Amino acid sequence: MEYDVVIVGGGPAGLSAAIRLKQQDAGIRVCVLEKGSEIGAHILSGAVVDPRALDELIPDWRERDCPLAAVPVTDNRHWFLTKNGKFSVPHWLTPGWMHNKGTYTGSLGNLCRWLAAQAEELGVEIFPGFAAAEMLYDEHGAVRGVATGDMGVGRDGQPKDDYQPGMELHARYTLFAEGARGHLTKQVIAHHALDAASQPQVYGLGLKELWDIAPHKHQPGLVIHTQGWPLSDAYGGGFLYHQADGQVALGFVVGLGYRNPHLSPFGEFQRWKQHPEIRRCLEGGKRISYGARVINEGGWQSVPKLTFPGGALVGCAAGFVNVPRIKGSHTAMKSGMLAAEAAAAALSAGRGGDALDGYEAALRSSWVAKELRMVRNVQPLIARFGAILGTALAGVEMWMRTLGMGLPYTLAHHSDRGLSRKDAARPITYPAPDGVISFDRLSSVFVSNTNHEEDQPVHLHLADPALPIDRNLPLYGEPARLYCPAGVYEVTGQEEGDPRFVINPQNCLHCKTCDIKDPAANITWVTPEGGGGPNYPNM
Amino acid sequence: MKILVPVKRVIDYNAKPRLKPDGSGVDLSNVKMSLNPFDEIAVEEAVRLKEKGVAAEVIVLSVGPAKAVEVLRTALAMGADRAIHVQSDEAVEPLAVAKILKAVAGEEQPGLIILGKQAIDDDCNQTGQMLAGLMGRPQGTFASQVVVDGDSVLVTREIDGGLETVKLALPAIVTTDLRLNEPRYASLPNIMKAKSKPLATRTPADLGVDVTPRLATVKVAEPPVRGAGIKVADADALAAKLKDMGVA
Numbered sequence: 001m002e003y004d005v006v007i008v009g010g011g012p013a014g015l016s017a018a019i020r021l022k023q024q025d026a027g028i029r030v031c032v033l034e035k036g037s038e039i040g041a042h043i044l045s046g047a048v049v050d051p052r053a054l055d056e057l058i059p060d061w062r063e064r065d066c067p068l069a070a071v072p073v074t075d076n077r078h079w080f081l082t083k084n085g086k087f088s089v090p091h092w093l094t095p096g097w098m099h100n101k102g103t104y105t106g107s108l109g110n111l112c113r114w115l116a117a118q119a120e121e122l123g124v125e126i127f128p129g130f131a132a133a134e135m136l137y138d139e140h141g142a143v144r145g146v147a148t149g150d151m152g153v154g155r156d157g158q159p160k161d162d163y164q165p166g167m168e169l170h171a172r173y174t175l176f177a178e179g180a181r182g183h184l185t186k187q188v189i190a191h192h193a194l195d196a197a198s199q200p201q202v203y204g205l206g207l208k209e210l211w212d213i214a215p216h217k218h219q220p221g222l223v224i225h226t227q228g229w230p231l232s233d234a235y236g237g238g239f240l241y242h243q244a245d246g247q248v249a250l251g252f253v254v255g256l257g258y259r260n261p262h263l264s265p266f267g268e269f270q271r272w273k274q275h276p277e278i279r280r281c282l283e284g285g286k287r288i289s290y291g292a293r294v295i296n297e298g299g300w301q302s303v304p305k306l307t308f309p310g311g312a313l314v315g316c317a318a319g320f321v322n323v324p325r326i327k328g329s330h331t332a333m334k335s336g337m338l339a340a341e342a343a344a345a346a347l348s349a350g351r352g353g354d355a356l357d358g359y360e361a362a363l364r365s366s367w368v369a370k371e372l373r374m375v376r377n378v379q380p381l382i383a384r385f386g387a388i389l390g391t392a393l394a395g396v397e398m399w400m401r402t403l404g405m406g407l408p409y410t411l412a413h414h415s416d417r418g419l420s421r422k423d424a425a426r427p428i429t430y431p432a433p434d435g436v437i438s439f440d441r442l443s444s445v446f447v448s449n450t451n452h453e454e455d456q457p458v459h460l461h462l463a464d465p466a467l468p469i470d471r472n473l474p475l476y477g478e479p480a481r482l483y484c485p486a487g488v489y490e491v492t493g494q495e496e497g498d499p500r501f502v503i504n505p506q507n508c509l510h511c512k513t514c515d516i517k518d519p520a521a522n523i524t525w526v527t528p529e530g531g532g533g534p535n536y537p538n539m
Numbered sequence: 540m541k542i543l544v545p546v547k548r549v550i551d552y553n554a555k556p557r558l559k560p561d562g563s564g565v566d567l568s569n570v571k572m573s574l575n576p577f578d579e580i581a582v583e584e585a586v587r588l589k590e591k592g593v594a595a596e597v598i599v600l601s602v603g604p605a606k607a608v609e610v611l612r613t614a615l616a617m618g619a620d621r622a623i624h625v626q627s628d629e630a631v632e633p634l635a636v637a638k639i640l641k642a643v644a645g646e647e648q649p650g651l652i653i654l655g656k657q658a659i660d661d662d663c664n665q666t667g668q669m670l671a672g673l674m675g676r677p678q679g680t681f682a683s684q685v686v687v688d689g690d691s692v693l694v695t696r697e698i699d700g701g702l703e704t705v706k707l708a709l710p711a712i713v714t715t716d717l718r719l720n721e722p723r724y725a726s727l728p729n730i731m732k733a734k735s736k737p738l739a740t741r742t743p744a745d746l747g748v749d750v751t752p753r754l755a756t757v758k759v760a761e762p763p764v765r766g767a768g769i770k771v772a773d774a775d776a777l778a779a780k781l782k783d784m785g786v787a
Contacts, residue, residue: 001727001728001731037571037573038555038571040569041571107569109569110569113569125731127727127730130727148727151724152724162721162722162723164723164724164726167601167726167727167728169727212560245568246560259664428553446555447555449551449553449554449555449571450553450708451553481691535553535554535571537554537568537569537570537571538568538569
């Protein structure tokens with residue numbers, strides 16, 4: 001099938017690009033592919049959203065039943081947690097742009113559902129349940145679209161009765177809006193060496209739950225961020241947002257640059273909920289949903305070259321998260337809009353299959369660039385100097401740049417891959433879940449509504465199938481068991497002296513941690529059959 | 540011969556139903572909804588009968604709110620020819636749905652009406668049977684095989700302890716069980732084509748059907764939480780436990 005623009009991924013960046021294209025020229029044929037069973041099914045975010053890009057895209061969004069308008073942020077708190085207590089960080093310590101003025105808290109998935117409805121009204125064709133599985137190149141090496149995955153293939157790779165071959169979607173421009181660590185984005189970055197001049201991308205793993213809490217504890221518009229306890233071998237922190245309908249969204253982000261192989265981001269999250277200040281809010285409530293997704297933390301110095309012949313990267317596929325503000329939706333949306341404007345201009349000039357240089361230039365001189373340059377050293381300072389000293393240094397850094405006194409230096413990143421040997425690292429034991437406030441992985445995956453067709457090829461590829469047992473187990477205790485937030489990876493038979501590495505792909509939340517954190521880069525995440533994965537409601 | 544396939548938009552089978560805090564029903568806000576799986580099997584069977592040349596046209600119908608159009612488009616993408624949306628924003632009970640179907644069947648004169656045996660949201664398992672009663676036509680429920688033979692249809696039914704085959708004179712009503720077929724995936728080109736297939740919008744009123752509920756929901760409650768199990772050391776301990784509980 002032929003389109004002017006194919007967009008891979010129906011998140012904030014992809015949908016904003018689609019809407020902007022149609023706003024520029026209603027005649028442009030635009031198609032959005034989404035691997036989730038519906039728009040929003042795979043979207044996971046806090047979220048506190050800065051509406052700057054939305055104001056530019058759809059200025060009257062507040063009057064158009066946009067669910068984000070329901071809860072403006074009215075009270076913003078920042079806590080530094082100790083084991084049993086907390087210090088509140090006063091507002092005057094941080095620059096004004098850190099205070100969440102004018103922001104909204106709500107479900108990013110629901111914002112995407114709303115954006116999809118706006119896009120469809122404009123004539124965008126949206127295909128949920130179809131995963132872009134393969135890149136298509138023309139004879140000159142330009143991207144000419146993508147192919148969707150085959151449906152109805154058995155675990156053995158053979159077609160089943162309901163086999164439905166994938167489709168080629170051709171486009172003059174293809175926008176990759178897959179979010180952090182997209183599997184096609186990864187290929188396209190490698191193919192065109194887009195990251196040759198940028199720092200390596202680094203990531204955090206975000207875990208989130210949605211709770212109904214006791215009505216008398218609910219204060220819509222209150223948002224809380226925490227640092228400190230329980231993390232000591234990693235940087236990161238928690239969030240707790242009082243949203244609409246008596247619900248609280250809470251979660252925890254752990255930087256994946258940690259070196260201790262005994263660390264479990266899932267375990268840290270569950271432990272964090274037991275802190276008296278967090279537990280107090282949850283007691284008497286009920287958990288409704290759970291999910292996990294990696295987030296880009298590299299910031300401006302990790303943004304790769306954005307364009308290549310026939311396409312461009314938008315949103316978290318490129319990585320526009322503002323780390324200290326913990327926000328990337330507004331920058332993602334803006335990048336999609338800028339790519340759309342460049343693509344519309346190119347199409348009207350009769351171009352196609354070339355690089356959208358106009359997008360690269362526009363993005364690098366936009367408010368996205370300005371905002372990200374300001375905070376570019378925050379993540380590396382905290383990664384290097386730890387939560388207390390690093391945060392203090394980052395605070396000084398942010399003030400200096402806010403006041404126009406920043407020094408012209410940019411700190412580098414270290415890759416997330418490395419781990420210490422297991423006997424050289426501090427052992428960590430996590431408390432058993434109580435089933436009331438804290439839970440185990442499997443009961444958590446259950447409330448993510450995750451499902452994959454069982455009889456299909458395993459979508460987690462091992463370059464060397466023997467490596468998990470031969471190398472990862474003796475050296476690191478096979479860290480996949482711990483970093484995976486969904487219980488996909490297990491080692492069985494250790495007591496019998498016959499250890500086996502077991503993959504449960506049907507549990508996969510599509511968070512991409514394994515593709516990042518395996519010390520030997522042995523695991524490659526590819527897209528399973530379209531429609532599989534979590535079905536997040538209101539996340 | 541025309542085949543009429545009524546379909547319902549229901550909570551997706553992967554979604555975990557959650558009660559509204561006030562206990563008035565299941566919270567469906569932003570929960571994934573989809574075509575009732577048994578209805579999907581019914582659409583598949585009708586489309587296969589058309590592909591075999593047995594049927595000339597497959598009409599799908601849904602009673603429900605504006606978003607019911609989504610499941611009609613899914614059915615059209617699977618191969619149905621046209622759709623009828625009977626719009627109602629209120630929940631419609633099985634008897635009222637059966638009356639609507641009878642009215643539409645009067646207009647369309649289908650030779651076969653294939654329904655899912657039940658919807659996975661309310662599990663009523665009533666509409667097909669009520670429709671057969673209202674129309675005075677034969678019914679073959681819980682079908683695992685459907686063979687049209689001239690002016691009759693052979694329906695293999697899944698019953699306790701085995702299979703039963705009934706021969707029904709057409710027009711007839713068939714309700715589908717799980718093993719009748721495996722529904723196909725809708726392909727991208729067919730999803731595109733489905734967008735331009737005809738879709739008529741009706742209302743219960745213009746079909747002369749009163750959909751006022753006859754049932755009052757007293758209470759909706761979650762199933763009781765299962766207590767934790769215990770481990771016993773061996774078979775003797777198990778037998779002793781069962782004796783204590785008075786079951787052995």
